[in-house]
Amino acid sequence: MDRNITSYSNSTLSTNKRKRHSNVHLSTLPAFNPSNDWRVYCISQRTNTSLLHYLIDLARKTTEYTIDTEHDCVTHEAALIQVEFIRRQSVVLLIEVCHLPPASTVTFWLIKSLLKIILGPSNIIYSWGNAEHELSLFIDYELFSWSILCQMKNIDIQTAFKT
Template sequence: MPSSQQMNRNTRKYELNSALSVLQVFNPLNDYHIHHINQSTSPSLLHDLIEQARKTTTFTIDTEDDYYTHQPALIQIEFIQHKSIILLIEINHLPHSSSVVFWLIRSLLKVIFNSLNVIYSWGDAKDQLSKFIPSRLLSSETLLEINNMNTQKIFKNWRDRKPKRQCISVSLDTVNRLCTYSLQEHREEQEIASQIQANQALSTIVEQEEEEENYAVLDYLDDYNPMNTLIIIDLPWPQASE
């Protein structure tokens, strides 16, 4: 059964979706197919994706962190084609680094990030991907070769040059809902982070107390060990009778 906190969050998300319903529905310009890349991905599919990547010259990329741990968790890549291919690379569910599947995933990324290709991103792609180097899917050398097109910077320049700006009319109630939702989400994230820190601190204290108790037991045994008060005399071994 979901907790009250989760139910409240779901309620707020429902209200947020209702508030955003005044916006136009986003419709992609082309069809797409999604592939989840993880330890269950078949080698044959990865071979096919590598071939498709070699035929593609433009890609979009985005990354996501885990909601609770804030650690790098997902790499999203789109092959920009008539029918786009979407890759969702699940970092926390990758195969062992010595497996064939892992090697194929790494090879796929190397083809995608070839310097001859253009990688579109919202923000600096190299900065986003650098967090995934510990996963061993990417190397710093591969990141240096990326031909990145930062659309966030391009959009900012376009917006600054645009003489007229069209704004969507949104009610004050919608604005209030958005602000309230963002504030509550921020508070919950802070509470989760504080709880994690408290648990880590408590775990450290418990370990220290257990270690002190172990030392106390050893001291007790040393103090009351009867062998400490005995004098052991090294008697000669009896000689064998001839």
């Protein structure tokens, strides 16, 4: 029994040592500087309808996006959709699905309309992994339908990096 505890402790020490070494190595790298300007908007129940109208108008003028999703680290439930409008000045949306307004509100309808435009078949969606699969985990929030996901034009850039 003591042998297992010692083994676990050595493993933990080894992992911590590797993490420290990695942190020291990464701290010597230059700071990341994005190649273009960007703005971030958090989309939730508090989002102003004027902002959503502005974003809808901008989405109608944009044809390329990147999409990524995140899950709650405790519950493992779908929690965040991150969308980047690829433009000279990028716009990044952080859609907090656990903090959306009720489906009967104008704000919810505008968020749903915005996503319908973004995921439209004439746009290109770049993702790290299969965006249709990732976004399918958000269907229960009623922000988009299966039919919208099936018609989306997704380019999984992870596949290109594997080669």
